[in-house]
Amino acid sequence: xxxxxxxYPAAAHVAExxxxxxxxxxxxxxxPVLAYGRGRSYGDSCLNDGGALLRxxxxxxxxxxxxxxxxxxxxxxxxxxLEFAVPRGYFLPVVPGTKHVSIGxxxxxxxxxxxxxxxxxxxxxxxxxxxxxxxxSRKELxxxxxxxxxxxxxxxxxxxxxxxxxxxxxxxxxxxxxDAVKFAGLDEFFAISDESDAKSExxxxxxxxxxxxxRGIFYRGxxxxxxxxxxxxxxxxxxxxxxxxxxxxxxxNAAYYLVQRTGSRLGHYDPFFFPLDAVERWxxxxxxxxFLQFQCVVPGPxxxxxxxxxIVRLGAGSPMTVLKKFGDLKSPGMLSFPRPGxxxxxxxxxxxxxxxxxxxxxxxxxGGALYPAKDARMSAATFAKSYPRLDEFxxxxxxxxxxxxxxxxxx
Numbered sequence: 001x002x003x004x005x006x007x008y009p010a011a012a013h014v015a016e017x018x019x020x021x022x023x024x025x026x027x028x029x030x031x032p033v034l035a036y037g038r039g040r041s042y043g044d045s046c047l048n049d050g051g052a053l054l055r056x057x058x059x060x061x062x063x064x065x066x067x068x069x070x071x072x073x074x075x076x077x078x079x080x081x082l083e084f085a086v087p088r089g090y091f092l093p094v095v096p097g098t099k100h101v102s103i104g105x106x107x108x109x110x111x112x113x114x115x116x117x118x119x120x121x122x123x124x125x126x127x128x129x130x131x132x133x134x135x136x137s138r139k140e141l142x143x144x145x146x147x148x149x150x151x152x153x154x155x156x157x158x159x160x161x162x163x164x165x166x167x168x169x170x171x172x173x174x175x176x177x178x179d180a181v182k183f184a185g186l187d188e189f190f191a192i193s194d195e196s197d198a199k200s201e202x203x204x205x206x207x208x209x210x211x212x213x214x215r216g217i218f219y220r221g222x223x224x225x226x227x228x229x230x231x232x233x234x235x236x237x238x239x240x241x242x243x244x245x246x247x248x249x250x251x252x253n254a255a256y257y258l259v260q261r262t263g264s265r266l267g268h269y270d271p272f273f274f275p276l277d278a279v280e281r282w283x284x285x286x287x288x289x290x291f292l293q294f295q296c297v298v299p300g301p302x303x304x305x306x307x308x309x310x311i312v313r314l315g316a317g318s319p320m321t322v323l324k325k326f327g328d329l330k331s332p333g334m335l336s337f338p339r340p341g342x343x344x345x346x347x348x349x350x351x352x353x354x355x356x357x358x359x360x361x362x363x364x365x366x367g368g369a370l371y372p373a374k375d376a377r378m379s380a381a382t383f384a385k386s387y388p389r390l391d392e393f394x395x396x397x398x399x400x401x402x403x404x405x406x407x408x409x410x411x
Contacts, residue, residue, distance in 0.1 A: 002053065005283055006042040007290025008350040008376055011049035011404055020058040022073055022162040027134040028052060032402035035156045037075060037102030041109065042293040043376030044404035045155050051402060054160060056104055063163060069127060071165040074104030081166075086269070090168035091223065093125040097322075099274050104161040109373035110153030110336040114202035114221075114273070117327030121338055123152035124329070129164040134400030138162070143332065150396035153333025155372055157406055159398040171223040174230065176202075176272045178221035180262045185213045186305055193325045196220040202272075207308075208253040209321040209346060214308050216323065217260050221272055228268045236280040242287030244349070249317035256319075276320070286349060292356050295345035295371040296363040297326060297338065303366035304342045310362050311346065316355040318346035334389040337371045345374065353377065372405060383409035 001010045016036075019025050027033060034048040037056050059075035068090050070081060079099035081092060096111045105111075110123040119125070128142045131151055139159075141148040151158045179200075183189045189205060196203045200220035207216040276282055283290070294316075298304050311317075322345040326338050348356055356377050360370060369386030370378045384390055390410070 002036070002047060003039065003290070004043055004046050004376075005040050006293055006376060007283055007286070007288070008292060009044055009047070009049075009404070011044065011047035013048060013051060013053050015052040016055055017052060018055040018058050019075075022059055022130075025059075025132055025160065025162055027054075027132065027136075027160065027400055031400055033134075033400055034403045035074075035104060035108075035160050037105040038077065038100050040098060040101050040105065042374040043372075044408070045109070045372050045375070046105070047404040048402065049404045056102060056160075059162065068168045068170060069165060070168060071163060072103060073163050074102060074161045076103050077101060078103070078106060082269075085168055086171070086174050089170055089172070091171040091269070093119050093167065093169050094122040095273050097274065098277055100277065103164050103166070104156070107152055107161060107164060108154060108156040110331060110333045111373070112326075112338045114204045114324070116329070116338055117197045117203065117325065118201055120327065120329035121153075121331045121333075121336055123332040123336065125167045126152065127165040127167055130162045131158060132160040132162050134159065134398050147396055149332060149334050150393050151333075153331065153336035154393065155335065155403065155405065157397050157401045157403065159401060172225040174269050175224045175226040175228045175266055176221045176269045177224035177264065177266050178219060178272050179264045180260060181218045181220075182215070182257070182260070182262055183218055184215050186301065186308070189214070189216065189218065189323070190301060192218045197325065197327070203324065205323040206256075207321040207323045207344075208257050209308065209311050210250055210253060210315065210317045212312055215257060217257065217262075224266060226266050228266060230268050231270055231278065234278055234280055237282055237284040240284045240288045243285045244291075244319065244347070246315055246317055249319050252319045253317070286347070289350045291350055292348045292352075292376050293345060293374040294348055294356055294359055295343065295374040296359070296368050297341045297343045297371075298363055298366050298368035299341040301342075303368065304344070306366065307344060307359065307362050310359060314355045314358060316346060316348050316352060316359065318348070321346045334393040335372065335387050337369065337373070339369065341368065375405065378409060380409050380411060
């Protein structure tokens with residue numbers, strides 16, 4: 001059995017093919033197939049129940065680096081690029097909430113980060129990539145190519161990405177100057193968000209989602225000069241504990257809001273961008289049955305308030321609820337998720353399917369969309385409404401590639 005990070009649902013694959021050399025990579029005759037990097041997607045977009053997986057972790061080599069542009073194989077992780085690039089004065093243009101994501105996965109899900117209002121999605125910074133199709137052809141794709149637009153955010157369904165070329169950004173070093181500001185409700189959040197987006201590269205908020213006033217803490221930051229130490233201490237959740245429930249979430253959120261230090265500080269980039277990476281296997285805190293992550297984007301303040309009020313009514317709490325305003329930079333992929341509006345991400349126990357379904361309804365009714373990389377439950381109707389270029393994308397699918405997610409939402 002193979003799991004995604006949410007551990008729901010599990011999948012049984014008939015075969016797995018480890019890839020070691022990009023020059024020797026071939027698409028096996030087993031159908032359907034799907035590339036699998038580090039399995040950090042929360043739902044079933046990285047699973048292929050009843051099919052085969054192409055394990056890309058062996059494609060882990062750097063190919064070239066010049067002028068701030070790195071070319072590497074698809075199995076290299078974001079963390080490995082940062083280890084290489086930061087000492088040389090460069091940083092990835094976009095990072096998600098974990099560095100344990102492969103380059104192939106970052107492109108296939110067109111990931112976004114705290115600087116979406118400034119940099120857009122990851123795919124906007126991909127200069128070129130190689131795609132191996134099941135007919136044996138190798139296509140070198142660049143922005144403007146139709147197949148490039150289908151592959152960026154294409155959930156691994158257009159073929160196997162073997163390598164990619166990414167434009168990095170110059171930074172003075174590993175330090176980030178960050179600021180934390182408490183807010184007591186959504187009106188304060190909107191004001192702080194507008195102010196912060198105008199002056200800061202990175203902005204995001206933690207939300208005490210079960211508080212009726214929608215209080216939270218707004219974080220903003222920028223790369224900065226200065227000497228800082230990289231964090232070394234890591235803790236591991238050794239067993240399945242299922243500690244996350246309504247009682248513990250309320251207690252954690254109340255304590256976190258009260259003790260969190262506000263004001264400015266200079267620190268290493270790692271805890272600012274990847275706080276959860278400090279706790280290895282934190283997904284075990286939801287128990288063996290795993291959890292769902294509900295992430296949506298809704299178009300405006302009114303629809304955001306409606307969604308958050310419904311979360312409070314349902315009691316669908318999460319200790320790490322993320323809230324951010326997306327910018328208006330156009331996403332490059334046909335199935336890219338980010339678009340103007342507000343995105344909310346909450347973790348929901350896999351036993352609370354009804355709550356997920358209700359939140360899906362609320363988001364879609366407002367003209368919102370759900371994020372495939374985090375999804376394990378959305379309906380085919382929701383997927384079609386969320387991604388209007390779906391029919392255009394279908395024409396460019398590789399017929400050998402599929403996933404549990406795709407067969408669920410696009411039958």
